[in-house]
Amino acid sequence: MAVNYEGIALVLNCGSSSVKYQVVDTTKEEPLASGIVERVTDHGVAIHEIIDVLGKPDSGVDLKALNVVGHRIVQGGEEFSAPTIIDDEVERGIAKLSVLAPLHNPGHVAGISAARAQFPNIPHVAVFDTAFHTTLSEAAYTYPLDLRVAKEHGIRKYGFHGTSHGYVSRECAAAMGKDPKDVNVITLHLGNGASADAVQGGIAVDTSMGLTPLDGLMMGSRTGTIDPAVVFHLHRAAGMSIDEIDTLFNKQSGLLGMCGYSDLRDVHKAIDEGSHDARLALDVYTRRIKGFVGQYYALMGSVDAIVFTAGVGENDDIVRLESLQGLENLGIKIDAEKNAGRKKQATLVSADDSKVQIWVIPTNEEREIATQSIAAVS
Structure with missing residues:
Protein backbone atom coordinates (compact mmCIF):
# COMPACT_ATOMS: atom_id res chain seq x y z
CA MET A 1 0.00 0.00 0.00
CA ALA A 2 1.24 3.48 -0.83
CA VAL A 3 2.14 5.54 2.20
CA ASN A 4 2.05 9.05 0.72
CA TYR A 5 -1.68 9.74 0.95
CA GLU A 6 -2.42 13.13 2.49
CA GLY A 7 -5.29 14.08 4.73
CA ILE A 8 -6.52 14.49 8.30
CA ALA A 9 -7.81 11.56 10.33
CA LEU A 10 -9.30 11.16 13.77
CA VAL A 11 -7.85 7.88 15.04
CA LEU A 12 -9.80 6.07 17.75
CA ASN A 13 -8.65 3.15 19.87
CA CYS A 14 -11.74 2.15 21.82
CA GLY A 15 -11.30 -0.33 24.65
CA SER A 16 -13.86 -1.66 27.09
CA SER A 17 -13.24 1.14 29.58
CA SER A 18 -11.15 3.73 27.73
CA VAL A 19 -10.98 5.60 24.45
CA LYS A 20 -7.62 6.81 23.17
CA TYR A 21 -7.68 9.34 20.36
CA GLN A 22 -5.32 11.21 18.10
CA VAL A 23 -5.85 13.64 15.25
CA VAL A 24 -3.24 13.08 12.54
CA ASP A 25 -2.45 15.37 9.64
CA THR A 26 -0.26 13.17 7.44
CA THR A 27 1.55 16.24 6.07
CA LYS A 28 2.86 17.05 9.56
CA GLU A 29 5.28 15.18 11.78
CA GLU A 30 3.43 15.66 15.06
CA PRO A 31 -0.26 14.92 15.77
CA LEU A 32 -2.60 17.88 15.93
CA ALA A 33 -4.11 16.58 19.17
CA SER A 34 -4.18 13.45 21.31
CA GLY A 35 -5.62 12.22 24.57
CA ILE A 36 -7.54 9.55 26.42
CA VAL A 37 -10.93 9.26 28.09
CA GLU A 38 -10.80 6.74 30.93
CA ARG A 39 -13.34 4.92 33.10
CA VAL A 40 -15.71 4.76 30.17
CA THR A 41 -19.14 3.25 30.84
CA ASP A 42 -20.86 4.77 27.82
CA HIS A 43 -18.87 5.09 24.59
CA GLY A 44 -21.32 7.62 23.24
CA VAL A 45 -20.58 9.92 26.15
CA ALA A 46 -16.82 9.35 25.70
CA ILE A 47 -16.92 10.25 22.00
CA HIS A 48 -18.97 13.34 22.83
CA GLU A 49 -16.31 14.37 25.38
CA ILE A 50 -13.64 14.02 22.71
CA ILE A 51 -15.64 16.17 20.31
CA ASP A 52 -16.05 18.82 23.01
CA VAL A 53 -12.27 18.90 23.60
CA LEU A 54 -11.39 18.99 19.90
CA GLY A 55 -14.06 21.58 19.20
CA LYS A 56 -12.51 24.18 21.49
CA PRO A 57 -10.87 27.14 19.71
CA ASP A 58 -7.46 26.38 21.22
CA SER A 59 -7.47 22.67 20.33
CA GLY A 60 -5.61 23.19 17.05
CA VAL A 61 -8.17 21.02 15.28
CA ASP A 62 -10.85 21.91 12.76
CA LEU A 63 -13.37 19.08 12.98
CA LYS A 64 -14.87 20.14 9.66
CA ALA A 65 -11.54 19.39 7.99
CA LEU A 66 -11.55 15.69 8.98
CA ASN A 67 -11.34 13.35 6.01
CA VAL A 68 -11.89 10.08 7.85
CA VAL A 69 -12.28 8.42 11.24
CA GLY A 70 -9.90 5.49 11.60
CA HIS A 71 -10.64 2.76 14.13
CA ARG A 72 -8.03 0.39 15.53
CA ILE A 73 -9.48 -3.13 15.66
CA VAL A 74 -7.56 -5.92 17.36
CA GLN A 75 -9.14 -8.97 15.70
CA GLY A 76 -10.11 -9.13 12.04
CA GLY A 77 -10.15 -12.91 11.77
CA GLU A 78 -10.00 -14.39 8.29
CA GLU A 79 -12.75 -12.06 7.10
CA PHE A 80 -10.79 -8.79 7.10
CA SER A 81 -7.35 -8.70 5.50
CA ALA A 82 -7.10 -4.98 4.70
CA PRO A 83 -8.36 -1.59 5.91
CA THR A 84 -12.11 -1.69 5.41
CA ILE A 85 -14.68 1.09 5.07
CA ILE A 86 -17.24 0.54 7.82
CA ASP A 87 -20.91 0.04 7.06
CA ASP A 88 -23.56 -1.81 9.05
CA GLU A 89 -22.47 -5.19 7.66
CA VAL A 90 -18.81 -4.60 8.53
CA GLU A 91 -19.76 -3.46 12.01
CA ARG A 92 -21.73 -6.68 12.50
CA GLY A 93 -18.78 -8.67 11.19
CA ILE A 94 -16.43 -7.12 13.73
CA ALA A 95 -18.95 -7.83 16.46
CA LYS A 96 -19.12 -11.52 15.46
CA LEU A 97 -15.35 -11.76 15.88
CA SER A 98 -15.71 -10.90 19.57
CA VAL A 99 -15.66 -14.64 20.25
CA LEU A 100 -11.95 -14.54 19.26
CA ALA A 101 -11.20 -11.28 21.11
CA PRO A 102 -13.70 -10.94 23.97
CA LEU A 103 -11.57 -8.37 25.79
CA HIS A 104 -11.16 -6.09 22.77
CA ASN A 105 -13.69 -6.31 19.94
CA PRO A 106 -16.80 -5.51 22.01
CA GLY A 107 -15.25 -2.17 23.02
CA HIS A 108 -14.25 -1.52 19.42
CA VAL A 109 -17.81 -2.10 18.24
CA ALA A 110 -19.27 0.14 20.93
CA GLY A 111 -16.83 2.86 19.89
CA ILE A 112 -17.59 2.42 16.20
CA SER A 113 -21.33 2.70 16.81
CA ALA A 114 -20.91 5.83 18.92
CA ALA A 115 -18.48 7.49 16.51
CA ARG A 116 -20.61 6.75 13.46
CA ALA A 117 -23.54 8.41 15.22
CA GLN A 118 -21.45 11.50 16.03
CA PHE A 119 -19.76 11.69 12.60
CA PRO A 120 -22.44 10.38 10.21
CA ASN A 121 -21.15 12.25 7.17
CA ILE A 122 -17.49 11.21 7.41
CA PRO A 123 -16.27 7.79 6.23
CA HIS A 124 -15.13 5.41 8.96
CA VAL A 125 -12.41 2.83 8.34
CA ALA A 126 -11.46 -0.23 10.38
CA VAL A 127 -7.72 -0.99 10.51
CA PHE A 128 -7.00 -4.45 11.88
CA ASP A 129 -4.03 -5.53 14.03
CA THR A 130 -4.26 -8.92 12.37
CA ALA A 131 -4.28 -7.74 8.74
CA PHE A 132 -0.49 -7.51 8.35
CA HIS A 133 -0.27 -11.21 9.18
CA THR A 134 -2.77 -12.47 6.62
CA THR A 135 0.25 -13.08 4.37
CA LEU A 136 1.40 -15.97 6.57
CA SER A 137 1.53 -19.28 4.72
CA GLU A 138 -0.85 -22.07 5.63
CA ALA A 139 2.03 -23.92 7.28
CA ALA A 140 2.86 -20.82 9.35
CA TYR A 141 -0.62 -20.14 10.69
CA THR A 142 -1.87 -23.71 11.16
CA TYR A 143 -1.73 -25.38 14.56
CA PRO A 144 -1.18 -29.17 14.70
CA LEU A 145 -4.70 -29.63 16.06
CA ASP A 146 -7.49 -31.79 14.67
CA LEU A 147 -8.22 -29.85 11.49
CA ARG A 148 -11.99 -30.23 11.78
CA VAL A 149 -12.03 -28.76 15.27
CA ALA A 150 -9.65 -25.98 14.28
CA LYS A 151 -11.74 -25.07 11.23
CA GLU A 152 -15.03 -25.10 13.12
CA HIS A 153 -13.79 -22.77 15.85
CA GLY A 154 -11.42 -20.54 13.89
CA ILE A 155 -8.35 -21.79 15.75
CA ARG A 156 -5.20 -20.62 13.97
CA LYS A 157 -2.41 -18.09 14.37
CA TYR A 158 -3.65 -14.55 13.68
CA GLY A 159 -0.88 -12.39 15.13
CA PHE A 160 -1.24 -8.89 16.54
CA HIS A 161 0.60 -5.53 16.65
CA GLY A 162 0.43 -5.70 12.86
CA THR A 163 0.23 -1.94 12.33
CA SER A 164 3.41 -1.51 14.37
CA HIS A 165 5.35 -4.32 12.70
CA GLY A 166 4.34 -3.10 9.26
CA TYR A 167 5.24 0.50 10.03
CA VAL A 168 8.68 -0.09 11.55
CA SER A 169 9.70 -2.69 8.96
CA ARG A 170 9.09 -0.13 6.21
CA GLU A 171 10.76 2.64 8.20
CA CYS A 172 13.77 0.38 8.68
CA ALA A 173 14.06 -0.26 4.94
CA ALA A 174 13.84 3.49 4.31
CA ALA A 175 16.52 4.18 6.91
CA MET A 176 18.75 1.64 5.14
CA GLY A 177 18.08 3.33 1.81
Whole structure:
Protein backbone atom coordinates (compact mmCIF):
# COMPACT_ATOMS: atom_id res chain seq x y z
CA MET A 1 0.00 0.00 0.00
CA ALA A 2 1.24 3.48 -0.83
CA VAL A 3 2.14 5.54 2.20
CA ASN A 4 2.05 9.05 0.72
CA TYR A 5 -1.68 9.74 0.95
CA GLU A 6 -2.42 13.13 2.49
CA GLY A 7 -5.29 14.08 4.73
CA ILE A 8 -6.52 14.49 8.30
CA ALA A 9 -7.81 11.56 10.33
CA LEU A 10 -9.30 11.16 13.77
CA VAL A 11 -7.85 7.88 15.04
CA LEU A 12 -9.80 6.07 17.75
CA ASN A 13 -8.65 3.15 19.87
CA CYS A 14 -11.74 2.15 21.82
CA GLY A 15 -11.30 -0.33 24.65
CA SER A 16 -13.86 -1.66 27.09
CA SER A 17 -13.24 1.14 29.58
CA SER A 18 -11.15 3.73 27.73
CA VAL A 19 -10.98 5.60 24.45
CA LYS A 20 -7.62 6.81 23.17
CA TYR A 21 -7.68 9.34 20.36
CA GLN A 22 -5.32 11.21 18.10
CA VAL A 23 -5.85 13.64 15.25
CA VAL A 24 -3.24 13.08 12.54
CA ASP A 25 -2.45 15.37 9.64
CA THR A 26 -0.26 13.17 7.44
CA THR A 27 1.55 16.24 6.07
CA LYS A 28 2.86 17.05 9.56
CA GLU A 29 5.28 15.18 11.78
CA GLU A 30 3.43 15.66 15.06
CA PRO A 31 -0.26 14.92 15.77
CA LEU A 32 -2.60 17.88 15.93
CA ALA A 33 -4.11 16.58 19.17
CA SER A 34 -4.18 13.45 21.31
CA GLY A 35 -5.62 12.22 24.57
CA ILE A 36 -7.54 9.55 26.42
CA VAL A 37 -10.93 9.26 28.09
CA GLU A 38 -10.80 6.74 30.93
CA ARG A 39 -13.34 4.92 33.10
CA VAL A 40 -15.71 4.76 30.17
CA THR A 41 -19.14 3.25 30.84
CA ASP A 42 -20.86 4.77 27.82
CA HIS A 43 -18.87 5.09 24.59
CA GLY A 44 -21.32 7.62 23.24
CA VAL A 45 -20.58 9.92 26.15
CA ALA A 46 -16.82 9.35 25.70
CA ILE A 47 -16.92 10.25 22.00
CA HIS A 48 -18.97 13.34 22.83
CA GLU A 49 -16.31 14.37 25.38
CA ILE A 50 -13.64 14.02 22.71
CA ILE A 51 -15.64 16.17 20.31
CA ASP A 52 -16.05 18.82 23.01
CA VAL A 53 -12.27 18.90 23.60
CA LEU A 54 -11.39 18.99 19.90
CA GLY A 55 -14.06 21.58 19.20
CA LYS A 56 -12.51 24.18 21.49
CA PRO A 57 -10.87 27.14 19.71
CA ASP A 58 -7.46 26.38 21.22
CA SER A 59 -7.47 22.67 20.33
CA GLY A 60 -5.61 23.19 17.05
CA VAL A 61 -8.17 21.02 15.28
CA ASP A 62 -10.85 21.91 12.76
CA LEU A 63 -13.37 19.08 12.98
CA LYS A 64 -14.87 20.14 9.66
CA ALA A 65 -11.54 19.39 7.99
CA LEU A 66 -11.55 15.69 8.98
CA ASN A 67 -11.34 13.35 6.01
CA VAL A 68 -11.89 10.08 7.85
CA VAL A 69 -12.28 8.42 11.24
CA GLY A 70 -9.90 5.49 11.60
CA HIS A 71 -10.64 2.76 14.13
CA ARG A 72 -8.03 0.39 15.53
CA ILE A 73 -9.48 -3.13 15.66
CA VAL A 74 -7.56 -5.92 17.36
CA GLN A 75 -9.14 -8.97 15.70
CA GLY A 76 -10.11 -9.13 12.04
CA GLY A 77 -10.15 -12.91 11.77
CA GLU A 78 -10.00 -14.39 8.29
CA GLU A 79 -12.75 -12.06 7.10
CA PHE A 80 -10.79 -8.79 7.10
CA SER A 81 -7.35 -8.70 5.50
CA ALA A 82 -7.10 -4.98 4.70
CA PRO A 83 -8.36 -1.59 5.91
CA THR A 84 -12.11 -1.69 5.41
CA ILE A 85 -14.68 1.09 5.07
CA ILE A 86 -17.24 0.54 7.82
CA ASP A 87 -20.91 0.04 7.06
CA ASP A 88 -23.56 -1.81 9.05
CA GLU A 89 -22.47 -5.19 7.66
CA VAL A 90 -18.81 -4.60 8.53
CA GLU A 91 -19.76 -3.46 12.01
CA ARG A 92 -21.73 -6.68 12.50
CA GLY A 93 -18.78 -8.67 11.19
CA ILE A 94 -16.43 -7.12 13.73
CA ALA A 95 -18.95 -7.83 16.46
CA LYS A 96 -19.12 -11.52 15.46
CA LEU A 97 -15.35 -11.76 15.88
CA SER A 98 -15.71 -10.90 19.57
CA VAL A 99 -15.66 -14.64 20.25
CA LEU A 100 -11.95 -14.54 19.26
CA ALA A 101 -11.20 -11.28 21.11
CA PRO A 102 -13.70 -10.94 23.97
CA LEU A 103 -11.57 -8.37 25.79
CA HIS A 104 -11.16 -6.09 22.77
CA ASN A 105 -13.69 -6.31 19.94
CA PRO A 106 -16.80 -5.51 22.01
CA GLY A 107 -15.25 -2.17 23.02
CA HIS A 108 -14.25 -1.52 19.42
CA VAL A 109 -17.81 -2.10 18.24
CA ALA A 110 -19.27 0.14 20.93
CA GLY A 111 -16.83 2.86 19.89
CA ILE A 112 -17.59 2.42 16.20
CA SER A 113 -21.33 2.70 16.81
CA ALA A 114 -20.91 5.83 18.92
CA ALA A 115 -18.48 7.49 16.51
CA ARG A 116 -20.61 6.75 13.46
CA ALA A 117 -23.54 8.41 15.22
CA GLN A 118 -21.45 11.50 16.03
CA PHE A 119 -19.76 11.69 12.60
CA PRO A 120 -22.44 10.38 10.21
CA ASN A 121 -21.15 12.25 7.17
CA ILE A 122 -17.49 11.21 7.41
CA PRO A 123 -16.27 7.79 6.23
CA HIS A 124 -15.13 5.41 8.96
CA VAL A 125 -12.41 2.83 8.34
CA ALA A 126 -11.46 -0.23 10.38
CA VAL A 127 -7.72 -0.99 10.51
CA PHE A 128 -7.00 -4.45 11.88
CA ASP A 129 -4.03 -5.53 14.03
CA THR A 130 -4.26 -8.92 12.37
CA ALA A 131 -4.28 -7.74 8.74
CA PHE A 132 -0.49 -7.51 8.35
CA HIS A 133 -0.27 -11.21 9.18
CA THR A 134 -2.77 -12.47 6.62
CA THR A 135 0.25 -13.08 4.37
CA LEU A 136 1.40 -15.97 6.57
CA SER A 137 1.53 -19.28 4.72
CA GLU A 138 -0.85 -22.07 5.63
CA ALA A 139 2.03 -23.92 7.28
CA ALA A 140 2.86 -20.82 9.35
CA TYR A 141 -0.62 -20.14 10.69
CA THR A 142 -1.87 -23.71 11.16
CA TYR A 143 -1.73 -25.38 14.56
CA PRO A 144 -1.18 -29.17 14.70
CA LEU A 145 -4.70 -29.63 16.06
CA ASP A 146 -7.49 -31.79 14.67
CA LEU A 147 -8.22 -29.85 11.49
CA ARG A 148 -11.99 -30.23 11.78
CA VAL A 149 -12.03 -28.76 15.27
CA ALA A 150 -9.65 -25.98 14.28
CA LYS A 151 -11.74 -25.07 11.23
CA GLU A 152 -15.03 -25.10 13.12
CA HIS A 153 -13.79 -22.77 15.85
CA GLY A 154 -11.42 -20.54 13.89
CA ILE A 155 -8.35 -21.79 15.75
CA ARG A 156 -5.20 -20.62 13.97
CA LYS A 157 -2.41 -18.09 14.37
CA TYR A 158 -3.65 -14.55 13.68
CA GLY A 159 -0.88 -12.39 15.13
CA PHE A 160 -1.24 -8.89 16.54
CA HIS A 161 0.60 -5.53 16.65
CA GLY A 162 0.43 -5.70 12.86
CA THR A 163 0.23 -1.94 12.33
CA SER A 164 3.41 -1.51 14.37
CA HIS A 165 5.35 -4.32 12.70
CA GLY A 166 4.34 -3.10 9.26
CA TYR A 167 5.24 0.50 10.03
CA VAL A 168 8.68 -0.09 11.55
CA SER A 169 9.70 -2.69 8.96
CA ARG A 170 9.09 -0.13 6.21
CA GLU A 171 10.76 2.64 8.20
CA CYS A 172 13.77 0.38 8.68
CA ALA A 173 14.06 -0.26 4.94
CA ALA A 174 13.84 3.49 4.31
CA ALA A 175 16.52 4.18 6.91
CA MET A 176 18.75 1.64 5.14
CA GLY A 177 18.08 3.33 1.81
CA LYS A 178 16.41 0.22 0.41
CA ASP A 179 13.05 -0.94 -0.85
CA PRO A 180 11.15 -3.13 1.65
CA LYS A 181 11.10 -5.87 -1.00
CA ASP A 182 14.88 -6.09 -0.80
CA VAL A 183 15.36 -6.64 2.94
CA ASN A 184 14.61 -9.27 5.56
CA VAL A 185 13.82 -7.77 8.95
CA ILE A 186 13.09 -9.14 12.42
CA THR A 187 10.88 -6.65 14.24
CA LEU A 188 10.58 -6.71 18.03
CA HIS A 189 7.59 -4.80 19.41
CA LEU A 190 8.37 -4.70 23.13
CA GLY A 191 5.85 -2.95 25.34
CA ASN A 192 3.60 -4.22 28.12
CA GLY A 193 2.45 -6.54 25.37
CA ALA A 194 5.26 -7.91 23.23
CA SER A 195 5.61 -9.71 19.92
CA ALA A 196 8.19 -10.57 17.28
CA ASP A 197 7.75 -10.69 13.51
CA ALA A 198 9.72 -12.15 10.64
CA VAL A 199 9.26 -9.79 7.68
CA GLN A 200 10.72 -11.13 4.45
CA GLY A 201 10.79 -8.76 1.51
CA GLY A 202 8.16 -6.55 3.11
CA ILE A 203 5.83 -9.48 3.82
CA ALA A 204 5.12 -11.01 7.23
CA VAL A 205 6.06 -14.70 7.14
CA ASP A 206 5.75 -15.44 10.87
CA THR A 207 4.78 -13.82 14.15
CA SER A 208 5.04 -14.81 17.79
CA MET A 209 1.48 -14.10 18.93
CA GLY A 210 -1.12 -16.65 17.96
CA LEU A 211 -4.86 -17.15 18.33
CA THR A 212 -4.70 -14.49 21.03
CA PRO A 213 -2.09 -11.96 22.22
CA LEU A 214 -1.07 -14.38 25.00
CA ASP A 215 1.35 -16.49 22.96
CA GLY A 216 5.01 -15.89 22.21
CA LEU A 217 7.26 -13.54 24.13
CA MET A 218 7.08 -13.07 27.90
CA MET A 219 5.27 -9.81 28.69
CA GLY A 220 4.46 -7.42 31.50
CA SER A 221 1.73 -9.60 32.98
CA ARG A 222 1.28 -12.38 30.37
CA THR A 223 3.07 -15.71 30.31
CA GLY A 224 3.84 -15.86 26.62
CA THR A 225 4.35 -19.40 25.30
CA ILE A 226 3.71 -22.02 27.95
CA ASP A 227 3.05 -25.76 27.92
CA PRO A 228 -0.72 -26.03 27.35
CA ALA A 229 -0.85 -28.92 29.80
CA VAL A 230 -0.24 -26.38 32.57
CA VAL A 231 -3.91 -25.48 32.13
CA PHE A 232 -5.00 -29.08 32.77
CA HIS A 233 -2.63 -29.43 35.71
CA LEU A 234 -3.84 -26.25 37.43
CA HIS A 235 -7.44 -27.29 36.93
CA ARG A 236 -6.93 -30.80 38.27
CA ALA A 237 -4.28 -30.26 40.94
CA ALA A 238 -5.12 -26.74 42.15
CA GLY A 239 -8.85 -26.78 41.48
CA MET A 240 -8.63 -23.57 39.45
CA SER A 241 -11.43 -22.72 37.05
CA ILE A 242 -10.84 -21.84 33.40
CA ASP A 243 -11.59 -18.19 34.16
CA GLU A 244 -9.12 -18.17 37.06
CA ILE A 245 -6.40 -19.68 34.87
CA ASP A 246 -7.20 -17.16 32.12
CA THR A 247 -6.73 -14.33 34.63
CA LEU A 248 -3.52 -15.91 35.97
CA PHE A 249 -1.97 -16.26 32.52
CA ASN A 250 -3.02 -12.84 31.20
CA LYS A 251 -2.95 -10.54 34.23
CA GLN A 252 -0.87 -12.12 37.00
CA SER A 253 2.10 -13.69 35.22
CA GLY A 254 5.02 -12.51 33.08
CA LEU A 255 7.30 -9.99 34.78
CA LEU A 256 4.60 -9.16 37.32
CA GLY A 257 4.11 -12.75 38.36
CA MET A 258 7.81 -13.52 38.56
CA CYS A 259 9.06 -10.53 40.53
CA GLY A 260 6.11 -8.30 41.43
CA TYR A 261 6.72 -5.61 38.83
CA SER A 262 5.35 -5.27 35.30
CA ASP A 263 7.32 -2.09 34.54
CA LEU A 264 10.90 -2.86 33.54
CA ARG A 265 12.13 0.32 35.21
CA ASP A 266 11.03 -1.20 38.51
CA VAL A 267 12.56 -4.54 37.54
CA HIS A 268 15.96 -2.91 36.91
CA LYS A 269 15.77 -1.06 40.23
CA ALA A 270 14.99 -4.31 42.04
CA ILE A 271 17.94 -5.99 40.33
CA ASP A 272 20.21 -3.17 41.46
CA GLU A 273 18.94 -3.76 44.99
CA GLY A 274 19.88 -7.44 44.77
CA SER A 275 16.57 -9.14 43.91
CA HIS A 276 17.13 -12.66 42.61
CA ASP A 277 13.55 -12.88 41.33
CA ALA A 278 13.91 -9.68 39.32
CA ARG A 279 17.19 -10.86 37.82
CA LEU A 280 15.61 -14.19 36.90
CA ALA A 281 12.60 -12.44 35.36
CA LEU A 282 14.80 -10.30 33.15
CA ASP A 283 16.86 -13.33 32.13
CA VAL A 284 13.73 -15.22 31.07
CA TYR A 285 12.42 -12.12 29.27
CA THR A 286 15.56 -11.55 27.19
CA ARG A 287 16.14 -15.26 26.62
CA ARG A 288 12.71 -15.49 24.98
CA ILE A 289 13.53 -12.56 22.69
CA LYS A 290 16.85 -14.11 21.71
CA GLY A 291 15.12 -17.39 20.94
CA PHE A 292 12.73 -15.76 18.46
CA VAL A 293 15.58 -13.87 16.82
CA GLY A 294 17.34 -17.18 16.22
CA GLN A 295 14.17 -18.89 15.06
CA TYR A 296 13.33 -16.20 12.54
CA TYR A 297 16.92 -15.99 11.34
CA ALA A 298 16.73 -19.69 10.52
CA LEU A 299 13.29 -19.35 8.96
CA MET A 300 14.27 -16.58 6.54
CA GLY A 301 17.79 -17.88 5.88
CA SER A 302 19.30 -14.42 6.09
CA VAL A 303 18.56 -11.25 8.03
CA ASP A 304 19.48 -7.72 7.02
CA ALA A 305 18.22 -5.90 10.12
CA ILE A 306 16.70 -6.26 13.57
CA VAL A 307 14.39 -3.53 14.85
CA PHE A 308 13.48 -2.74 18.45
CA THR A 309 10.34 -0.67 18.94
CA ALA A 310 7.54 0.29 21.39
CA GLY A 311 7.91 1.40 25.01
CA VAL A 312 10.53 -1.12 26.13
CA GLY A 313 12.22 -1.53 22.77
CA GLU A 314 12.74 2.21 22.33
CA ASN A 315 13.70 3.07 25.90
CA ASP A 316 15.44 0.10 27.54
CA ASP A 317 19.05 -0.24 26.45
CA ILE A 318 19.67 -3.10 28.91
CA VAL A 319 16.95 -5.24 27.34
CA ARG A 320 18.26 -4.49 23.85
CA LEU A 321 21.82 -5.36 24.84
CA GLU A 322 21.05 -8.57 26.74
CA SER A 323 18.60 -9.80 24.08
CA LEU A 324 21.33 -9.88 21.42
CA GLN A 325 24.47 -10.70 23.39
CA GLY A 326 25.95 -14.03 22.34
CA LEU A 327 24.73 -13.83 18.75
CA GLU A 328 27.96 -12.44 17.35
CA ASN A 329 28.66 -15.63 15.37
CA LEU A 330 25.43 -14.97 13.48
CA GLY A 331 26.74 -11.56 12.47
CA ILE A 332 24.62 -9.80 15.10
CA LYS A 333 26.77 -7.41 17.12
CA ILE A 334 25.36 -4.51 19.11
CA ASP A 335 27.51 -1.50 20.02
CA ALA A 336 27.09 -0.76 23.73
CA GLU A 337 27.96 2.92 23.33
CA LYS A 338 25.61 3.53 20.39
CA ASN A 339 22.91 1.55 22.17
CA ALA A 340 23.07 3.53 25.42
CA GLY A 341 19.98 5.45 26.49
CA ARG A 342 16.51 6.08 25.13
CA LYS A 343 15.99 6.63 21.42
CA LYS A 344 13.40 9.13 20.19
CA GLN A 345 14.26 8.76 16.52
CA ALA A 346 15.49 6.02 14.22
CA THR A 347 18.96 5.10 15.50
CA LEU A 348 21.48 2.54 14.27
CA VAL A 349 22.95 0.77 17.32
CA SER A 350 24.85 -2.09 15.71
CA ALA A 351 28.63 -2.26 15.70
CA ASP A 352 30.39 -1.11 12.54
CA ASP A 353 31.44 -4.68 11.77
CA SER A 354 28.01 -6.21 12.44
CA LYS A 355 26.71 -8.11 9.42
CA VAL A 356 23.14 -7.48 10.56
CA GLN A 357 22.10 -3.89 11.18
CA ILE A 358 20.39 -3.26 14.52
CA TRP A 359 17.94 -0.37 14.69
CA VAL A 360 15.80 1.31 17.30
CA ILE A 361 12.82 2.84 15.51
CA PRO A 362 9.96 4.54 17.37
CA THR A 363 6.64 3.07 16.32
CA ASN A 364 3.69 5.23 15.36
CA GLU A 365 0.60 3.06 15.16
CA GLU A 366 -1.77 6.03 15.12
CA ARG A 367 -0.04 7.52 12.09
CA GLU A 368 -0.11 4.14 10.38
CA ILE A 369 -3.85 3.81 11.06
CA ALA A 370 -4.40 7.36 9.79
CA THR A 371 -2.43 6.68 6.61
CA GLN A 372 -4.20 3.39 5.91
CA SER A 373 -7.61 4.94 6.63
CA ILE A 374 -6.99 7.88 4.28
CA ALA A 375 -5.71 5.51 1.60
CA ALA A 376 -8.84 3.38 1.93
CA VAL A 377 -11.13 6.31 1.13
CA SER A 378 -8.92 7.97 -1.49
